[in-house]
Amino acid sequence: MSRYRPLDGLLLLDKPQGLSSNQALQQVRRLFRAEKAGHTGSLDPLATGLLPVCFGEATKIAGLLLGSRKAYETIARLGVTTDTDDADGQPLRERPVPTLDEATFEAALAPLRGRIAQRAPIYSALKQGGEALYARARRGEAVEAPVRKVEVFRLEVLERTAEAVRLHVECGSGTYVRSLVRDLGEALGCGAHVAMLRRLWVEPFRAPRMYTLEELAACAAQGEAALDACLLPLEDGLAGFPQVRLDAEGARRLGQGQRLRAPAGTTEGMAAAYGPDGRCLGLVEIAAGRLAPQRLFRWAAG
Structure with missing residues (x-):
């Protein structure tokens, strides 16, 4: 029996923390024994949540899902900036967190909503001269991350403490939540980095039934029919x-x-x-x- 098989459809994967999107994709591809697979928009290793995986002919619409509106929940740790703008990086600077009232927070958030110019993180997959920025940054080279126009539809405080704030973010393609948190921290005068990031949905999957790797492994143990039952038809990706x-x-x-x-x-x-x-x-x-x-x-x- 061939190791891989032709397979068409969409899987809504709940990516675990600690794996790159490609590592998660390869694990899923091996479980399904799929000849062809791709994901729609990378999540950082620290991030969890919805990673749509396209099998077979569904890879032809991966670019459409990549450009779709997305929603995240994130926790911003105030007072510390890192070289990656998240908790996986090395601390660069620590500053005291001032007493912040609602008006101060709103004044800092307002310029980050709508159509904005955003500087990408230095440690990102964006390419310059054919090479990812993170590869150059890891070699210690001076990196000037590009500024791009992105759209932030919603940016709201869900909860906050003296040293952290939990945010709901809805944004368009190419938006870095790490950059939003970094820029929020600078506007507040104390710096900030992403301590937690979870992708909640990607259009058109607004209320996704996601599967963890553990759930998929359990289905695989029952046979391919149980595993394939986790797939959506590629038509679902064209619902919009x-x-x-x-x-x-x-x-x-x-x-x-x-x-x-x-x-x-x-x-x-x-x-x-x-x-x-x-x-x-x-x-x-x-x-x-x-x-x-x-x-x-x-x-x-x-």
């Missing part, structure tokens, strides 16, 4: 897209890569095209009354 229904002839022509007349009443933009059997054939672009294939799944060819 408008749907276009095609008849058998339209589905056949789309599978051949042909442009079609868009069904009446469809709006322009990206949409998910479905065949008469209810299965998603792939993503299409609708413009000027025409429907053009963009990213089709292998079964679209029939």
Whole structure:
């Protein structure tokens, strides 16, 4: 029996603390014996929570999930900055935490909401000159992290003590919670770093049923049927897209890569095209009354 097998679908993994996203992915891939797998947006080793894993044809929509809105809960430890902006790094500076009232906190949080310019952490996977920043930082090289436009939809205090604050964050693609916490600490005048980070959801999975590695291992011990029952169909990852229904002839022509007349009443933009059997054939672009294939799944060819 082949070690790996063709497998299509989505797994909502509850990534444990201490593993990189790639290490977690490889463990999952071995459990499922999947020929092809990828994840949608890295979580730091310190972080836990939702890491959507795409198997087989679902890897074609991984980039869409990567760019989706996300939510996190984090605990910011006040008074200490680190070189990685989280608890896994080396302390750089310690400062006393002043007495902070609600108005002071709100004044510090307000500039971090909305469309903002954010400097990424030095220890990040962003690349300069083809190499990740963290690799250069670990060699002791001087690193100038880039400033990028990101969007923060919500940034709210859930609970706070004299030396820590628990925050709820909802943000768009490319936002670093570590940078938000770092910048909040500087605005408060005492510095801060991430002590805990958990990803709560990624659109369109707003109320995800996540599986831990331990749960998946227990399912694997029962057999592949029990393990595969943990998967979602890749169509679930396209829930946020408008749907276009095609008849058998339209589905056949789309599978051949042909442009079609868009069904009446469809709006322009990206949409998910479905065949008469209810299965998603792939993503299409609708413009000027025409429907053009963009990213089709292998079964679209029939």
